[in-house]
Amino acid sequence: GNSVTQMEGPVxxxxxxxxxxxxxxxxxxxxxxxWYVQYPGxxxxxxxxxxxxxxxxxNKGFEATYRKETTSFHLEKGSVQVSDSAVYFCVGxxxxxxxxxxxxxxxxxxA
Amino acid sequence: xxxVIQSPRHEVTEMGQEVTLRCKPISGHNSxxxxxxxxxxxxxxxxxxxxxxxxDDSGMPEDRFSAKMPNASFSxxxxQPSEPRDSAVYFCASxxxxxxxxxxxxxxxxxxTVT
Numbered sequence: 001g002n003s004v005t006q007m008e009g010p011v012x013x014x015x016x017x018x019x020x021x022x023x024x025x026x027x028x029x030x031x032x033x034x035w036y037v038q039y040p041g042x043x044x045x046x047x048x049x050x051x052x053x054x055x056x057x058x059n060k061g062f063e064a065t066y067r068k069e070t071t072s073f074h075l076e077k078g079s080v081q082v083s084d085s086a087v088y089f090c091v092g093x094x095x096x097x098x099x100x101x102x103x104x105x106x107x108x109x110x111a
Numbered sequence: 112x113x114x115v116i117q118s119p120r121h122e123v124t125e126m127g128q129e130v131t132l133r134c135k136p137i138s139g140h141n142s143x144x145x146x147x148x149x150x151x152x153x154x155x156x157x158x159x160x161x162x163x164x165x166x167d168d169s170g171m172p173e174d175r176f177s178a179k180m181p182n183a184s185f186s187x188x189x190x191q192p193s194e195p196r197d198s199a200v201y202f203c204a205s206x207x208x209x210x211x212x213x214x215x216x217x218x219x220x221x222x223x224t225v226t
Contacts, residue, residue: 034214043115043202043217089154093213097142097161097206101154 002027006090006102013080013109021075021105023064023090031092031100033057033066033073038087038104047075047088080109113137115218117203123224129191132221135184136205144215145178145188146202154202160186161208193225 007022025031032051036044048057053068062077073090090102116135124130136143145157159167163180171178175194180186190197200222204215 032213036217043219044204046214046216049214097144097159097166097208097213098156099154099215103153 002031002092002094002100004090004092004100004102006088006105008103009087009106011105011107013107015082015109015111016079017109019075019077019080019084019107021088021090021107023073023075023102024071025073025090025092025100026071027092027094027100029094030068031094033064034091034093035062035064035073035075036089036091038089040086044089080107082109082111085109115203115205115216117201117218117221119221120219121222121224123226124193125226126194127192128225129189130193130197130223130225132188132201132203132223134186134188134203134218136186136203137216138184140205140207140216141183142206142208142213142215143180143186144204144206145186146204146217148200148202148220157188157201190223193223195225198223198225 004025034049035047037047038044048059050057050066056065064073064075087104087106089104092100118133143160147155157170158178160180178188200220202220204217206215
């Protein structure tokens with residue numbers, strides 16, 4: 001079946017450090033892939049997306065590239081800020097309405 | 112533009128009471144989802160509506176849970192009677208079916224506590 005696996009947290013970084021959160025997927029067909037961010041006490045916000053192989057999604061300094069050969073969609077940011085502290089979810093869908101959620105990775109950025 | 116609106120944001124009730132959660136999707140969206148989030152089980156899809164019709168309710172835990180969508184701009188999730196194990200954050204999300212990406216937009220959630 002379809003699944004999304006993302007790295008366990010929590011991840012603790014100093015401000016201005018480089019961030020990578022790994023995400024891999026298994027799916028039949030060609031999934032669309034998303035990263036969502038959830039700040040404390042809020043809903044999930046769409047951070048970026050990619051719909052086909054080699055697509056790069058980017059937003060607010062975050063980037064992720066849909067790599068079919070490694071079935072990965074790793075989230076990266078070159079310089080994190082305290083305000084980036086949140087839980088990040090990798091999500092996949094194979095052209096249907098059903099979202100397949102990763103378990104979420106909590107990021108804490110220290111000043 | 113207004114996003115998905117949910118009310119109430121917080122609900123505290125006693126076991127056995129009826130609870131109704133409300134959702135207003137983004138205008139123009141034709142798909143609506145109800146999710147439940149807990150530490151133990153993460154995010155679970157409860158029910159999916161398309162054009163106001165329930166398409167998939169396989170995630171609804173039991174008969175105590177019911178959901179309606181009387182029109183394109185309003186949906187409710189009702190729990191009757193409520194139990195302590197129903198304590199969770201309930202999210203509503205909407206999307207525009209027909210777009211390839213099926214991206215969903217989430218509301219702020221309702222935090223339900225059943226004592």
